[in-house]
Amino acid sequence: MGLVAQLAPGGPASVGLGMRIRADRYAIASASARCPVCGQWTQVVALVAPEFHERSVEGGWEIVAERASLFYVTQLSAVVRHRLASLSPWYRQAHAGPQASFVNHCERCAHPLEDHDLHCEPGGAFQPQTPADARGIAVWSIDEALDAEAGGVGHDPAF
Numbered sequence: 001m002g003l004v005a006q007l008a009p010g011g012p013a014s015v016g017l018g019m020r021i022r023a024d025r026y027a028i029a030s031a032s033a034r035c036p037v038c039g040q041w042t043q044v045v046a047l048v049a050p051e052f053h054e055r056s057v058e059g060g061w062e063i064v065a066e067r068a069s070l071f072y073v074t075q076l077s078a079v080v081r082h083r084l085a086s087l088s089p090w091y092r093q094a095h096a097g098p099q100a101s102f103v104n105h106c107e108r109c110a111h112p113l114e115d116h117d118l119h120c121e122p123g124g125a126f127q128p129q130t131p132a133d134a135r136g137i138a139v140w141s142i143d144e145a146l147d148a149e150a151g152g153v154g155h156d157p158a159f
């Protein structure tokens with residue numbers, strides 16, 4: 001796995017330096033999370049790379065057989081940005097700048113929601129703990145190319 005460190009023993013998420021991820025299709029997972037500032041529920045989304053996506057490694061690419069959810073996203077192709085802007089305008093860069101992460105924002109108060117809370121904490125919107133939680137996450141298949149750079153991946157997510 002190179003520079004990618006396992007967060008927790010057997011844990012489902014890895015965090016490391018930015019990895020470029022590409023595939024000929026992808027999915028957008030949509031869930032609900034409670035905003036820590038205003039306390040209201042808001043929609044949150046996450047990109048999901050399909051089985052057999054490509055991931056950059058030193059000197060080239062490797063094929064990853066399992067699905068992966070992406071977080072700490074720092075780069076997105078124009079096509080993916082456009083798709084997200086139409087489906088979920090609250091997922092956007094937290095501030096201007098080339099290295100600004102794309103994060104979900106509360107649709108009520110516009111506060112950014114931390115990817116760590118959504119993706120790495122048990123019970124977080126994209127860390128379901130029960131089959132019922134996982135079924136509450138909608139997944140939209142997008143028949144367009146994925147090209148992204150992400151600092152974190154959730155391995156073989158349950159949604």
Ligand SMILES: [Zn+2]
Pocket residue numbers: 035036037038039040106107108109110111
């Ligand atoms: Zn809020």
